[in-house]
Amino acid sequence: MAAGDIPNSTAQTLQAARESLDEGLFPLEFFHDEGLHDLEMERIFAQSWVFIGHESEIPEPGDYAQRYIGDDTFIFVRDESGEINLLFDSCRHRGTEVCRAEQGNTSHFRCPYHGWTYKNNGEAAGIPQKSKAFKDLDREEYGLAHVPRLETYEGLVFASLAEEGPSLDEWLGDFKWYFDVHMKLPEGGMEVIGEPHRWVVDANWKTIADNFNGDSYHTAWAHGSVVDLELGGEETVGHAGTGESLDRHIHCDGHTTSMRGFEGEDVFLTYPDEIVEDLFTKDDLSEGQWELAKQALSFTGAIFPNFGFLHFGDTTDDPEKDVAPFFTIRKWRPIGPDQMELWSWGLAPKNAPEAFKQRMYKMYTSNFGPTGNFEQDDVPIWKSITEAADGQFAQSQNLQLNYQMGLEWMSEMDIDDEWLGPGFAYTENLEEGGMRLFHEQWYEMLAGNDRTDATGSPINVTEDR
Amino acid sequence: MLTDHQADIESLLVERSVEQFLYYEAELLDNRELHEWFDHIADDISYRMPRRLMRENQASAFSEQGYYFNEDYGSLKARVERFDSEYAWAERPPTRTRRHVTNVSVSEDDDSLDDGELHVESNLLVYLSRGDSEAHTFYSARRIDTLRQTDESFEIADREIRLDQTVLDTDNISIFL
Numbered sequence: 001m002a003a004g005d006i007p008n009s010t011a012q013t014l015q016a017a018r019e020s021l022d023e024g025l026f027p028l029e030f031f032h033d034e035g036l037h038d039l040e041m042e043r044i045f046a047q048s049w050v051f052i053g054h055e056s057e058i059p060e061p062g063d064y065a066q067r068y069i070g071d072d073t074f075i076f077v078r079d080e081s082g083e084i085n086l087l088f089d090s091c092r093h094r095g096t097e098v099c100r101a102e103q104g105n106t107s108h109f110r111c112p113y114h115g116w117t118y119k120n121n122g123e124a125a126g127i128p129q130k131s132k133a134f135k136d137l138d139r140e141e142y143g144l145a146h147v148p149r150l151e152t153y154e155g156l157v158f159a160s161l162a163e164e165g166p167s168l169d170e171w172l173g174d175f176k177w178y179f180d181v182h183m184k185l186p187e188g189g190m191e192v193i194g195e196p197h198r199w200v201v202d203a204n205w206k207t208i209a210d211n212f213n214g215d216s217y218h219t220a221w222a223h224g225s226v227v228d229l230e231l232g233g234e235e236t237v238g239h240a241g242t243g244e245s246l247d248r249h250i251h252c253d254g255h256t257t258s259m260r261g262f263e264g265e266d267v268f269l270t271y272p273d274e275i276v277e278d279l280f281t282k283d284d285l286s287e288g289q290w291e292l293a294k295q296a297l298s299f300t301g302a303i304f305p306n307f308g309f310l311h312f313g314d315t316t317d318d319p320e321k322d323v324a325p326f327f328t329i330r331k332w333r334p335i336g337p338d339q340m341e342l343w344s345w346g347l348a349p350k351n352a353p354e355a356f357k358q359r360m361y362k363m364y365t366s367n368f369g370p371t372g373n374f375e376q377d378d379v380p381i382w383k384s385i386t387e388a389a390d391g392q393f394a395q396s397q398n399l400q401l402n403y404q405m406g407l408e409w410m411s412e413m414d415i416d417d418e419w420l421g422p423g424f425a426y427t428e429n430l431e432e433g434g435m436r437l438f439h440e441q442w443y444e445m446l447a448g449n450d451r452t453d454a455t456g457s458p459i460n461v462t463e464d465r
Numbered sequence: 466m467l468t469d470h471q472a473d474i475e476s477l478l479v480e481r482s483v484e485q486f487l488y489y490e491a492e493l494l495d496n497r498e499l500h501e502w503f504d505h506i507a508d509d510i511s512y513r514m515p516r517r518l519m520r521e522n523q524a525s526a527f528s529e530q531g532y533y534f535n536e537d538y539g540s541l542k543a544r545v546e547r548f549d550s551e552y553a554w555a556e557r558p559p560t561r562t563r564r565h566v567t568n569v570s571v572s573e574d575d576d577s578l579d580d581g582e583l584h585v586e587s588n589l590l591v592y593l594s595r596g597d598s599e600a601h602t603f604y605s606a607r608r609i610d611t612l613r614q615t616d617e618s619f620e621i622a623d624r625e626i627r628l629d630q631t632v633l634d635t636d637n638i639s640i641f642l
């Protein structure tokens with residue numbers, strides 16, 4: 001569908017969204033809407049850079065893993081020459097899926113239907129009885145289809161179903177400055193430990209996108225059990241807006257990160273001294289990036305549209321044990337208007353001692369993933385929003401959800417003039433501008449516009465927009 | 466002949482007492498009497514649930530690094546105590562569960578066992594019903610335990626939970642298996 005020919009229902013949806021967004025609101029019904037889901041798949045997920053996996057998940061030639069963009073299944077595979085490919089998992093003869101396992105290693109993918117085989121770079125290798133049955137068929141035209149664009153940033157592989165559009169580098173923009181801190185702080189970078197946790201939950205993907213775009217307000221309440229049990233320091237889990245720590249909500253080129261830290265202190269996300277001394281390096285970071293890492297206690301954030309991360313210090317699995325950090329990245333894959341699959345990975349510095357990597361992975365599973373002491377309590381909340389959005393009432397009463405925290409008439413909000421990084425940093429974490437920024441980009445893409453139409457200016461200061 | 470019988474009867478009695486313990490344990494967990502359950506956890510416990518892998522040529526493969534649980538006494542205790550908090554929203558209201566324990570096998574002569582320890586395997590099927598809904602789900606697993614005899618009962622010294630699903634169909638895992 002061309003951008004010009006928008007059906008009535010879509011035009012109405014966009015109009016309703018625009019009116020809500022202008023007030024810092026969002027219609028509840030949009031968290032459960034079949035038509036909207038189809039539109040999101042077509043206009044957002046088929047046009048964006050979507051996270052696929054980390055290179056370290058498929059280190060050897062032939063290593064592969066099944067991965068998804070929306071409803072499409074792909075094979076994420078390292079070929080014999082060491083190149084990474086993302087192949088559409090469908091035999092070019094009659095469509096059968098040729099990859100049957102979640103992960104493995106193979107030189108060829110063999111179709112179970114009539115036996116066509118493909119090399120792990122996608123090329124068609126064997127067609128049974130070709131000389132009799134398919135004399136004129138050109139093998140070169142019948143390889144597995146490659147995703148139109150596949151690019152890597154610091155080992156993180158993203159794909160785009162769109163033939164054209166911004167490069168991954170442009171998509172991430174200056175937000176790389178922030179993500180570099182996570183990926184490049186330890187010498188040798190970060191690697192993925194084990195395989196991702198995967199679980200299918202009955203919640204709309206925008207609920208979690210909202211949460212990762214700066215919901216500092218929920219932490220102390222929704223995760224009150226973690227506070228009660230002293231499984232995290234007061235600053236990591238405690239209330240937003242105390243003003244005791246350095247709390248910043250940062251927006252940069254459409255992506256966001258929330259940070260807590262301590263000005264002028266050597267925090268380094270509570271990595272132990274020996275890791276900081278032996279492994280952390282300024283080599284690949286600027287002075288400002290190093291300064292940020294030094295002061296930081298925790299980061300949460302999201303890359304539009306469906307990638308999230310948490311890099312926390314000062315957490316434990318047992319109040320009797322020392323605190324340690326964890327680093328986790330994730331994606332939320334929409335399956336329907338009321339369902340998504342969560343994918344969550346634990347990471348650790350590649351060159352850290354084995355015991356420390358294991359401790360970080362333990363911290364990750366104790367806090368996040370399906371068994372995490374934090375995350376156990378998040379998912380049912382997102383599910384219940386989705387349930388409330390279903391049915392007639394949300395629509396007939398035009399129920400609007402409130403994202404006005406941080407708008408000038410709601411709370412005191414300043415932009416930090418001295419902020420050391422790109423984008424904007426709000427001086428408080430009692431604000432919901434990250435969510436509004438997410439909604440604005442969602443809106444622009446649904447309307448067929450450029451995502452960057454929404455990303456330019458501070459989202460809290462209404463006159464400037 | 467007589468001594469053979471005696472040995473048979475003795476191992477039947479052991480098997481029966483193990484089964485009775487597993488049923489009792491299931492009842493405690495179904496009733497969410499978590500502290501009473503935790504009284505049966507040995508202080509050198511290793512409680513693990515590795516991530517199941519899906520491989521083309523292997524029926525049963527588990528991750529060497531990835532897991533859902535890898536708990537010692539302190540971290541398992543913290544997980545139990547978390548549910549005492551009024552903010553542990555995942556279990557408010559508590560999931561209605563019913564654990565079905567079957568296919569129990571008991572062996573006493575495993576080299577890795579100390580005196581008074583038993584190697585016990587069992588199948589576990591848990592029915593879960595949540596919220597104000599007719600919807601339900603199941604967790605299915607093979608459990609591999611080391612049980613240790615105490616004065617009147619058993620304690621769990623080691624447990625590996627081998628879940629059958631690779632992609633979970635659940636909001637979270639906020640129950641003990």
Ligand code: FES
Pocket residue numbers: 091092093094095096111112113114115116
């Ligand atoms: S469908 Fe694959 S060989 Fe025919």
Ligand SMILES: [Fe+2]
Pocket residue numbers: 218219222223374378
């Ligand atoms: Fe949360």
